Amino acid sequence: LTRKSLEAKNVPRAKRFNADPQVKSRSAVHSDYSHSGYTRGHMAPAGDMAFNEDAMKETFYMSNMAPQIRTFNNGIWKELEEQTRDWAYKKDDLIVISGPMMSGIKESIGKNDIGVPKSFYKILVDGEGRTADAIGFIIPHAKSDKRLQEYAVNIDEIEQQTGIDFFDDYFEESDEE
Numbered sequence: 001l002t003r004k005s006l007e008a009k010n011v012p013r014a015k016r017f018n019a020d021p022q023v024k025s026r027s028a029v030h031s032d033y034s035h036s037g038y039t040r041g042h043m044a045p046a047g048d049m050a051f052n053e054d055a056m057k058e059t060f061y062m063s064n065m066a067p068q069i070r071t072f073n074n075g076i077w078k079e080l081e082e083q084t085r086d087w088a089y090k091k092d093d094l095i096v097i098s099g100p101m102m103s104g105i106k107e108s109i110g111k112n113d114i115g116v117p118k119s120f121y122k123i124l125v126d127g128e129g130r131t132a133d134a135i136g137f138i139i140p141h142a143k144s145d146k147r148l149q150e151y152a153v154n155i156d157e158i159e160q161q162t163g164i165d166f167f168d169d170y171f172e173e174s175d176e177e
Contacts, residue, residue, distance in 0.1 A: 001048050001088040001096050008051035020063035028062040032110025041068030041120075043098040045081045066100040067109055067116045071143035080122055080137060080148055087124065095125040101138065101161060117141055121158045123166060132170070 017030050017040055033040050043064050049055035058064070068077065088094040100117035107116040119141050125134045136155045137148065159165055 001084065002093040003089050003091075005048075005051040006085060006089050010050040011053045011056050013046055013050070014056050014060040017060050017062055017065065018057075020061035023063050026112060028065060028110065028112055028114045030062070032112050032114050033065075033067065034110075036067065036109040037069070038067035038109055038116065039070050039073045040065040041073045041077065043100070044096075047081060047085065048096070066120070067114055068120075068141065069143070072139075072141055076139055076144040076146070076148070076151075077120065080139065083148060084122065084124060087126075091126045093126075095123075097121075097123040097166060099162070103161065121162065123155055123158060125167075125170075128170070 019027055019029065040062075042059055043066060044059050046056060046059045049059045084094065084096055088096070099121055100115075101119040101121060102115065102117065104118055105115035108114055109116060120139055122137045122139075123134065124136075125132055127133055134155050136153045136158045137151045138153050138158060138161065139151045155166065
């Protein structure tokens with residue numbers, strides 16, 4: 001996410017949720033969410049991709065959605081999305097990774113059994129190597145009146161909980177000079 005992309009003239013917000021043409025396996029469909037009580041929560045927010053029509057449309061792929069209760073999606077999650085844009089603007093650019101925590105899912109929606117996550121994560125990285133600044137957030141999938149700082153965690157915690165090594169050698173100092 002870059003300051004340049006945030007300063008670009010915004011394209012119209014996409015309105016249709018579509019299947020991701022790159023997903024060849026079973027996937028969520030629009031009707032899985034209908035009357036489920038859950039919103040289609042963007043992992044890569046449409047507001048981050050308003051600089052380009054194709055990028056905007058891609059944020060509306062079902063592969064970029066996860067079930068979220070409205071008070072979460074329009075509450076603490078939206079606050080984190082907006083704060084991320086503010087930080088990207090100040091820092092010139094950020095690496096941003098978001099997703100649902102998939103372990104312990106007990107509830108699903110729709111005919112495709114779309115799992116309802118118990119929490120979500122977001123990772124923000126500014127810079128490279130050992131001088132990079134990084135922060136992670138794990139936010140329970142519930143209405144929250146807490147401050148974002150209360151959900152801040154070390155990226156190692158997100159990696160441990162997801163089983164994903166997001167940055168492998170990214171934070172190591174390069175041997176090249």
